[in-house]
Amino acid sequence: MLQYVLAEHPAFAATTGLYGAAVALYAAAWISTKRLVGRVATAAMAAAVAINLFLVLYRAYEAGREPFKSLFESLVFLALCFGLLYLVMEGLYKTRIFGVLAAIFTSGLMVYALAKWDAEIVKMPPALRSPWFMPHVLVYFVGYAAVAFATVVALVQLLAARSPAVHRLVTNARAGTVLTGKALDLDQIAYDSIRFGFVLLTLGLLIGSVWAKSAWGDFWVWDPKENWSLVTWLVYAAYLHLRKVKGWRGERAAWLAIVGFAVVMFTYLGMGILPTAEESAHVYSGS
Amino acid sequence: MGGTPLAPGPRTEVSYVNSTSTPAANPAAAGGPSAQRDSRLTALLIVIALLAGAVLQIWVPPGRWTAIVGAGLASWVVVALAVFVPGRLRQTVAGFRFTSTLLIGLAVFAILGTLILQGKPEALYRARYGAVAPVIIGLRLDDIFHGLPFAGLMALFGAAVMMSASLRWPLRGRNLGFFVAHVGLLTSLGGAAASSGLGIRGRIDLHAGGDVARELVVTKGGIATGEIAPLGFDLKLDKFDLVLYESEYRVGYYEKARVRDEDGNVVEQWRLKTSFDPDTTKHRLPGGDSFRLEAVYPDFQLVPQVSPVAQGGSPALQAVVDGKARWLMDGESVQTGDGRLAVAFGWGSPAAPEGVLTAVLVSGAARQVTIHTSDGDATQPLREGAPLLGGAVKIASLLPSAQRSSSYGTASAEWRNPAASLETMEGGYPRRELVLASRPRAVMLARGGALVFEKRDQEAKAFLSHVTATRGDDVVNATVAVNDPLSFHGWTLYQVNYNPKDPTYSGIEAVYDPGVPFVFLGFALICLGVFHMFYIAPRFAAGVKRDQPAGPAAAA
Numbered sequence: 001m002l003q004y005v006l007a008e009h010p011a012f013a014a015t016t017g018l019y020g021a022a023v024a025l026y027a028a029a030w031i032s033t034k035r036l037v038g039r040v041a042t043a044a045m046a047a048a049v050a051i052n053l054f055l056v057l058y059r060a061y062e063a064g065r066e067p068f069k070s071l072f073e074s075l076v077f078l079a080l081c082f083g084l085l086y087l088v089m090e091g092l093y094k095t096r097i098f099g100v101l102a103a104i105f106t107s108g109l110m111v112y113a114l115a116k117w118d119a120e121i122v123k124m125p126p127a128l129r130s131p132w133f134m135p136h137v138l139v140y141f142v143g144y145a146a147v148a149f150a151t152v153v154a155l156v157q158l159l160a161a162r163s164p165a166v167h168r169l170v171t172n173a174r175a176g177t178v179l180t181g182k183a184l185d186l187d188q189i190a191y192d193s194i195r196f197g198f199v200l201l202t203l204g205l206l207i208g209s210v211w212a213k214s215a216w217g218d219f220w221v222w223d224p225k226e227n228w229s230l231v232t233w234l235v236y237a238a239y240l241h242l243r244k245v246k247g248w249r250g251e252r253a254a255w256l257a258i259v260g261f262a263v264v265m266f267t268y269l270g271m272g273i274l275p276t277a278e279e280s281a282h283v284y285s286g287s
Numbered sequence: 288m289g290g291t292p293l294a295p296g297p298r299t300e301v302s303y304v305n306s307t308s309t310p311a312a313n314p315a316a317a318g319g320p321s322a323q324r325d326s327r328l329t330a331l332l333i334v335i336a337l338l339a340g341a342v343l344q345i346w347v348p349p350g351r352w353t354a355i356v357g358a359g360l361a362s363w364v365v366v367a368l369a370v371f372v373p374g375r376l377r378q379t380v381a382g383f384r385f386t387s388t389l390l391i392g393l394a395v396f397a398i399l400g401t402l403i404l405q406g407k408p409e410a411l412y413r414a415r416y417g418a419v420a421p422v423i424i425g426l427r428l429d430d431i432f433h434g435l436p437f438a439g440l441m442a443l444f445g446a447a448v449m450m451s452a453s454l455r456w457p458l459r460g461r462n463l464g465f466f467v468a469h470v471g472l473l474t475s476l477g478g479a480a481a482s483s484g485l486g487i488r489g490r491i492d493l494h495a496g497g498d499v500a501r502e503l504v505v506t507k508g509g510i511a512t513g514e515i516a517p518l519g520f521d522l523k524l525d526k527f528d529l530v531l532y533e534s535e536y537r538v539g540y541y542e543k544a545r546v547r548d549e550d551g552n553v554v555e556q557w558r559l560k561t562s563f564d565p566d567t568t569k570h571r572l573p574g575g576d577s578f579r580l581e582a583v584y585p586d587f588q589l590v591p592q593v594s595p596v597a598q599g600g601s602p603a604l605q606a607v608v609d610g611k612a613r614w615l616m617d618g619e620s621v622q623t624g625d626g627r628l629a630v631a632f633g634w635g636s637p638a639a640p641e642g643v644l645t646a647v648l649v650s651g652a653a654r655q656v657t658i659h660t661s662d663g664d665a666t667q668p669l670r671e672g673a674p675l676l677g678g679a680v681k682i683a684s685l686l687p688s689a690q691r692s693s694s695y696g697t698a699s700a701e702w703r704n705p706a707a708s709l710e711t712m713e714g715g716y717p718r719r720e721l722v723l724a725s726r727p728r729a730v731m732l733a734r735g736g737a738l739v740f741e742k743r744d745q746e747a748k749a750f751l752s753h754v755t756a757t758r759g760d761d762v763v764n765a766t767v768a769v770n771d772p773l774s775f776h777g778w779t780l781y782q783v784n785y786n787p788k789d790p791t792y793s794g795i796e797a798v799y800d801p802g803v804p805f806v807f808l809g810f811a812l813i814c815l816g817v818f819h820m821f822y823i824a825p826r827f828a829a830g831v832k833r834d835q836p837a838g839p840a841a842a843a
Binding site (some may be wrong): 004007127131132195196203213215219220224237276279 | 322387393398401403532539559561572746748750769770783800814818822
């Protein structure tokens with residue numbers, strides 16, 4: 001398989017390899033005192049994202065349509081969304097502490113895409129030939145990326161409370177950790193990401209509903225995918241409401257963020273195992 | 288969204304975990320007396336809603352009106368109780384704890400709806416769920432979203448939204464988003480109730496050039512109810528177009544995959560993993576092997592070939608008749624299309640074919656040519672390449688000992704009958720096979736997987752119904768397509784069906800939905816409200832903090 005990917009899809013191999021290299025480089029930046037190590041890690045991540053973008057654009061050119069029809073395509077697209085969002089967050093919060101987990105997530109997506117390898121370009125059926133398709137998927141995937149980032153932050157938050165080593169990473173100023181010299185407010189960062197993700201999940205849900213109306217005449221048909229998208233929205237809505245309830249910040253909120261992301265992943269990848277999957281118009285054929 | 292909304296808030300020196308937020312650090316936070324009362328009241332209200340719904344459901348079966356009326360009435364009852372009953376009920380119903388619990392409860396219902404098939408016959412539940420089936424049917428979990436327990440939760444949710452929004456009145460900049468988002472939720476839910484309760488949906492079967500439709504067959508869940516509803520206008524199908532993608536030829540790589548069949552059994556199935564353009568590039572395969580198309584023949588045909596041999600052959604003559612070159616073996620002849628002229632070849636003395644006016648008889652042993660006509664015979668020595676009969680015939684070459692064979696070729700550059708010579712390389716050993724797209728077969732690979740040279744059938748790209756809708760003087764000619772419905776006098780027409788065996792047929796679904804404007808308005812309000820709540824309201828809050836005078840009094 002590896003020979004095949006290297007020979008037939010060098011850009012895919014390069015993207016996956018660079019995401020993998022970013023894992024090692026970000027980990028090195030955790031312990032290194034040299035700024036260069038952290039910068040190289042960011043450069044590797046940025047290069048991976050750039051080639052990932054090329055992969056997505058080239059796929060769109062080859063297929064002559066939006067590059068996220070099949071599960072394989074959507075995994076590559078999600079890796080791009082997450083990689084890009086991570087780089088923005090790294091710049092905004094001025095920290096590389098989340099780099100290792102972020103790069104593991106993106107390379108994991110690419111490896112999973114490789115394992116599924118439904119690389120065949122399939123034609124767009126009439127139901128998906130809609131001006132709503134692009135905004136619906138785009139908004140949802142950036143929203144997924146945002147809540148995925150919140151999960152990475154929540155994981156670090158939970159680890160920091162249990163591991164002195166991780167605690168030192170989030171409080172000490174190093175090239176690969178905190179660049180501002182100030183301790184990170186992980187709870188606030190996770191909240192900011194979920195807030196951003198929730199706005200997009202709301203928008204995505206509503207766009208999907210409007211699209212369903214224009215395609216089928218119904219806003220909502222209680223399709224399994226629709227239901228799980230609603231569950232995702234409800235869980236994050238509960239997260240945002242619970243933050244106003246005393247005692248629901250810190251670790252509890254972190255756990256809820258992780259549960260929310262588990263629901264997101266199930267909504268994205270797990271529909272095929274539901275007993276009602278055959279009723280769904282949304283289940284990926286390649287899943 | 289821009290860069291600003293993503294920006295972190297003012298950075299402060301705080302620890303990695305908010306120390307004031309954990310129950311351990313602040314025991315009073317999670318469990319004050321009012322919080323405990325809120326929790327108890329929340330649990331009580333939810334249990335009452337679920338139990339009341341479950342009990343009432345014994346007499347009131349699930350249905351769209353059950354859900355709408357049940358949720359609507361119960362919602363107002365809860366609001367009235369919250370407003371008029373003294374105590375903590377109002378604060379509880381409007382509180383974040385109550386809403387959070389309800390959101391999780393609604394999520395549980397939504398999940399149940401994906402674990403249990405909805406709206407199926409009882410027999411199917413007994414077959415599929417076994418011992419659990421009586422519970423599913425008894426609790427009416429087979430129509431969970433139209434049942435009273437779900438309506439009870441929706442009632443509480445509606446009441447919570449109303450109460451929490453009312454607490455934000457009078458409006459200020461900082462709570463405008465919250466209010467608008469919650470009003471949007473109520474507007475959407477109201478619109479959805481109107482759609483569900485007052486909406487009409489049904490099928491119209493049209494034929495191009497056929498009868499005008501004036502009514503529809505009402506359906507529920509895709510099944511005809513037996514009711515007929517008037518459209519209020521005339522609808523005619525002028526033409527139906529099935530637009531197809533262009534067909535293409537590919538070399539597909541298939542692998543076996545374990546999938547579940549309709550009965551839930553795990554079976555092996557060949558699945559297309561990837562495919563390649565039919566060119567002569569060498570490709571590597573996922574299993575480590577490689578392949579290439581040595582040659583591609585768009586319009587495949589076998590080309591006859593004659594080649595000289597030292598022994599065991601027979602004489603052969605290449606003649607050009609009417610511009611076409613043919614090889615003739617000993618005793619064979621060829622005629623022109625009109626049958627007036629023939630060339631016959633023999634090692635000895637060939638005879639003229641019957642019924643031919645002019646024949647060129649070539650003797651290989653004598654190396655001479657006899658022109659046979661009704662006027663008599665004229666013989667001359669054989670000269671290879673020399674034109675005969677004014678150029679109508681030419682003897683190209685004579686081989687004393689030759690063998691006939693054939694080779695692969697293409698009759699034209701058009702992709703009429705594509706074939707390819709496929710070379711696979713497995714473990715360093717090459718293997719060649721001729722593969723034809725007209726008769727696709729799998730070239731099995733030793734390590735698993737298979738290659739198939741195949742034609743991708745033309746897939747449907749769009750279904751287009753060109754219709755004319757008429758009501759009085761209002762005449763509209765439009766095209767109805769999937770994702771592109773037509774709205775006319777309160778009805779919306781959707782393209783939903785076609786018949787590959789009847790190109791004149793088109794299935795249209797007509798929907799009358801009075802709730803649409805409210806649902807869309809609600810969506811817009813939700814979007815605006817949520818955006819304001821998270822990205823504009825915090826600026827108001829920051830502004831209020833800045834405006835407050837500093838000092839001990841302010842801190843107090």
